[in-house]
Amino acid sequence: MSTHLAIEDHALIGNTATGALVDRSGTINWLCLPRFDAPAVFAGILGTREHGTWRVCPTGAGPADVATDRSYLGESLTVRHRWVTAEGAIDVTDFMPASDDDGTISAQVIRIVEGITGAVEMTSQLLPRPGYGAEIPQLALMPSAGATQVSAQAGNGDIYWLEGPVEHTLRDGSACSTFTITEGQRIAFVLSHQSAGSPRPLSQDPYTACISASRYWQLWADQCTYRGPYRALVIRTLLTLRAMCHPGGGIVAAPTTSLPEALGEARNWDYRFTWLRDASMTVSTLVRYGYLQEARNWIGWLLRTVGDDPENLQIMYGLGGERDLKEAELDWLPGYADSRPVRLGNAAADQLQLDVYGELAIALLDVRRAGVAATPEVDRLVITLGDQLEHRWNREDEGLWEVRGPRRHFVHSKVMCWVFYDRAISLLQHRSGDQAARLERWGRLREEIHADVLARGFDEQRNTFTQFYGGRELDAALLLLPQVGFLPPDDKRIIGTVEAVQRELSTPGGFVLRYPTHSTPDENVDGLTGHEGAFLTCSYWLCDALVLIGRRDEATELFERLRATSNDLGLSAEEWDPRAKRQLGNFPQALTHLAQADTAWRLEAARLQLAYRAAGGLAFPASALPHQQQTRELDLAAEV
Numbered sequence: 001m002s003t004h005l006a007i008e009d010h011a012l013i014g015n016t017a018t019g020a021l022v023d024r025s026g027t028i029n030w031l032c033l034p035r036f037d038a039p040a041v042f043a044g045i046l047g048t049r050e051h052g053t054w055r056v057c058p059t060g061a062g063p064a065d066v067a068t069d070r071s072y073l074g075e076s077l078t079v080r081h082r083w084v085t086a087e088g089a090i091d092v093t094d095f096m097p098a099s100d101d102d103g104t105i106s107a108q109v110i111r112i113v114e115g116i117t118g119a120v121e122m123t124s125q126l127l128p129r130p131g132y133g134a135e136i137p138q139l140a141l142m143p144s145a146g147a148t149q150v151s152a153q154a155g156n157g158d159i160y161w162l163e164g165p166v167e168h169t170l171r172d173g174s175a176c177s178t179f180t181i182t183e184g185q186r187i188a189f190v191l192s193h194q195s196a197g198s199p200r201p202l203s204q205d206p207y208t209a210c211i212s213a214s215r216y217w218q219l220w221a222d223q224c225t226y227r228g229p230y231r232a233l234v235i236r237t238l239l240t241l242r243a244m245c246h247p248g249g250g251i252v253a254a255p256t257t258s259l260p261e262a263l264g265e266a267r268n269w270d271y272r273f274t275w276l277r278d279a280s281m282t283v284s285t286l287v288r289y290g291y292l293q294e295a296r297n298w299i300g301w302l303l304r305t306v307g308d309d310p311e312n313l314q315i316m317y318g319l320g321g322e323r324d325l326k327e328a329e330l331d332w333l334p335g336y337a338d339s340r341p342v343r344l345g346n347a348a349a350d351q352l353q354l355d356v357y358g359e360l361a362i363a364l365l366d367v368r369r370a371g372v373a374a375t376p377e378v379d380r381l382v383i384t385l386g387d388q389l390e391h392r393w394n395r396e397d398e399g400l401w402e403v404r405g406p407r408r409h410f411v412h413s414k415v416m417c418w419v420f421y422d423r424a425i426s427l428l429q430h431r432s433g434d435q436a437a438r439l440e441r442w443g444r445l446r447e448e449i450h451a452d453v454l455a456r457g458f459d460e461q462r463n464t465f466t467q468f469y470g471g472r473e474l475d476a477a478l479l480l481l482p483q484v485g486f487l488p489p490d491d492k493r494i495i496g497t498v499e500a501v502q503r504e505l506s507t508p509g510g511f512v513l514r515y516p517t518h519s520t521p522d523e524n525v526d527g528l529t530g531h532e533g534a535f536l537t538c539s540y541w542l543c544d545a546l547v548l549i550g551r552r553d554e555a556t557e558l559f560e561r562l563r564a565t566s567n568d569l570g571l572s573a574e575e576w577d578p579r580a581k582r583q584l585g586n587f588p589q590a591l592t593h594l595a596q597a598d599t600a601w602r603l604e605a606a607r608l609q610l611a612y613r614a615a616g617g618l619a620f621p622a623s624a625l626p627h628q629q630q631t632r633e634l635d636l637a638a639e640v
């Protein structure tokens with residue numbers, strides 16, 4: 001049986017160490033325990049229900065039958081599906097317990113079934129399939145007081161435990177139960193993971209755990225400093241980002257692998273790792289909204305992971321700092337909607353992507369400006385990276401889009417090298433006298449890179465920057481040039497580039513492709529076959545660029561259309577198929593969510609700025625900002 005509801009038909013629940021996807025039919029069809037990058041026990045989303053699923057729904061519901069309604073409980077990651085049937089109404093509430101006071105996170109999923117009206121017969125059908133659906137574990141019923149317990153032991157010794165106060169029947173590798181719930185009655189199922197050789201997670205009261213989890217997320221949401229008109233959207237998007245911030249400080253790009261960028265095609269990638277680019281940008285976004293603890297955790301991770309061996313800098317790592325992310329294909333999984341291959345690991349880990357230096361430096365400066373004190377360890381890392389980049393910046397690379405075609409002199413990469421020196425000089429200034437010579441050298445290099453980009457990355461005739469030196473194609477990453485301060489937003493080369501991207505990379509609905517995809521090998525910059533959807537992050541970057549060049553109304557209108565691509569729960573994947581009007585790619589994706597949050601913030605900053613000027617203000621005062629942090633970008637905007 002196919003489990004292919006649309007990507008946007010899923011909800012994310014999580015505990016920050018891992019996350020699960022629950023679809024509208026009441027099926028959990030993606031779950032890796034205990035960590036985001038552990039082998040999935042439910043991989044049904046990449047195949048069929050036989051690759052691992054757990055469904056709780058009214059008895060007799062067909063595979064395509066879905067709940068009447070769904071929503072998150074307040075500002076939490078607890079999702080509730082309501083089923084209204086001829087016999088009555090039932091709520092199924094799904095969540096993962098949040099961390100204890102001592103920071104322990106239990107690897108559990110809890111599902112509470114509650115009668116609202118009438119009496120409804122329900123069925124729970126658990127098909128655990130460890131190893132990404134490859135294995136049928138050994139199932140056994142265990143005697144227990146007041147509850148039945150099912151154990152499912154995998155070949156590697158891991159055990160999945162299911163507890164619930166109903167009788168289970170074991171059949172063909174599944175554990176089923178059928179029970180009737182009447183108005184006011186509730187029961188809870190708890191699924192726990194026990195790693196081989198470790199003790200079984202402690203039982204906890206599922207109802208108390210539900211209250212604690214909701215409170216945990218609500219308290220976190222309450223710290224948000226944003227008070228503007230998009231508050232609900234901003235909070236949901238920040239919660240989604242927070243769900244991807246592992247307690248060890250690493251941040252995954254998305255909790256999934258291989259949800260396709262084009263249905264039925266091969267652009268399927270594993271995102272359950274920490275990209276320096278995506279993680280740095282996530283941190284900048286969180287800091288912008290007042291969240292510093294995640295930034296401190298990330299710096300700790302960075303110093304342990306990158307600081308440990310900065311000479312061999314990678315562009316991405318495992319959550320635990322792993323360097324070896326070798327790519328492999330899981331040939332037993334047919335893929336989401338037959339989109340093969342399903343990939344594990346990511347060969348992009350071995351690429352040279354020069355932009356990551358710039359994104360790191362931006363995040364470190366944002367964190368510093370938000371009030372996190374400088375440390376000698378961070379300074380040392382910046383110095384090592386800066387010295388290293390002196391010998392690398394003029395190389396060709398794979399760029400931020402991680403092309404699998406030949407390396408090029410990508411303009412965005414070069415600009416981000418300029419950004420690195422620009423922000424690194426600010427980071428190290430006033431620190432210690434013996435840096436003066438280095439900072440002078442870096443200052444000269446900053447000017448040299450700037451001049452190099454203007455001379456080789458700008459097409460005078462078409463009045464636009466190009467994707468790479470000597471190329472004619474465009475790249476939506478060029479929309480970031482005004483945002484990072486490479487040139488002022490009112491520079492005609494910036495305005496020309498924004499307009500060229502709009503002209504050449506827009507989809508019919510006005511969203512943006514990241515670059516042109518071609519099918520002939522010699523034109524094919526990314527080295528891949530097939531095409532892809534509109535890239536949501538780039539579309540939000542277009543809004544940002546429009547705000548910065550003074551076209552705020554147009555930006556607001558585009559933002560409204562973009563936010564409508566999020567699902568009913570406010571979640572977004574990486575891309576959007578403008579024809580089918582469906583989300584594409586890994587889900588939910590940090591890059592999309594942080595871009596959405598950044599644009600909401602920028603629109604609000606621009607609105608406040610205009611209001612302040614209209615009221616006769618001469619300059620934009622720090623106190624009017626919708627957050628506690630001063631960014632270079634706002635300094636620039638204030639001067640315009």
Ligand SMILES: OC[C@H]1O[C@H](O[C@H]2O[C@H](CO)[C@@H](O)[C@H](O)[C@H]2O)[C@H](O)[C@@H](O)[C@@H]1O
Nearest residue numbers: 253269275277278346348400401402591
């Ligand atoms: O499209 C080709 C590339 O797609 C993935 O990379 C994209 O996702 C990354 C994580 O969000 C992001 O950092 C990058 O900018 C995106 O292009 C994939 O991970 C790559 O392996 C693949 O080449």
